[in-house]
Amino acid sequence: MTIDLHTHSSASDGTDSPAQLYAAAHAVGVDTVAITDHDTAAGWEAAVAALPAGMSLVRGAELSTHIVAEDRHYSIHLLAYLFDPTAPGIARELARLRSDRLERGMLIVDRMVAAGLPISREQVLDIAAGAPVGRPHIGRALMAAGLVESVTEAFAGYLSGRGPYYVAKSDTLLADGIELVRAAGGVPVVAHPRSRGARHLTDDAFFRRYADLGLGGIEVGHPDHDDADAAELAEIAARYGLIATGSSDYHGSNKPVLLGTRTTAADQLERLVAASAGAVPIVAGA
């Protein structure tokens, strides 16, 4: 079993449709994939319909959350696994986040248009094709305009959080996100805690505190983590009984990362399933 628990499809800011994402996973020998689109469960249905024989879908999503420390907001991403997307609390919050993403994406575009960049609201909405709008969609518009060669290049400049066009998006307080995922029967896992931003805050005391508040796991393996990060996070996970996952955070051609570059051990997936309210991965008949 080769398990990748964090991927984005075209239902959010990845470039592969759920069917293409499964074909890509099949091609590299990854057989169990979680689709964890930002703020939506919209990709699950197409994924189930397209599952190649013997492959499994772990239903997931990624929520943008924040913590307040040092009088500032720090962004922390929260993966939600095997939750019921129709549970009222989480359904309402995901809808709020999607509508905020739309407004905020359009504000970023307006700033770019005002500065004379040749992109438009309509073009970005076309690219997003109904998905919750994210900066990668704007990055693709910048590529189409010939201003950058890749979305990664756009993130280093036009889309940078420190650049002149940036508008913050609203998010959920981490503790509230954990509670909403649990209330929906799911398992909350902190995504890539050692990525830039809040990496200095995600120490032992941080995980002890959130484990007490219902956190279920830590994404230990991630392309943004070096070996020392992963080793330390694995120790912390063991200390507080948290599930340790590993994933690629694949975004198709929006990001230079391959499916299965980090993986999750089968026993950790079993723990994840056991910790959810009875939801199991969906497996296509062999």
Ligand code: AMP
């Ligand atoms: P946003 O959610 O709109 O603030 O955009 C940030 C998101 O873009 C991150 O959560 C990443 O998942 C995603 N992303 C996709 N491609 C890239 C890239 N090449 N560089 C940085 N972030 C990326």
Ligand code: ZN
């Ligand atoms: Zn992600």
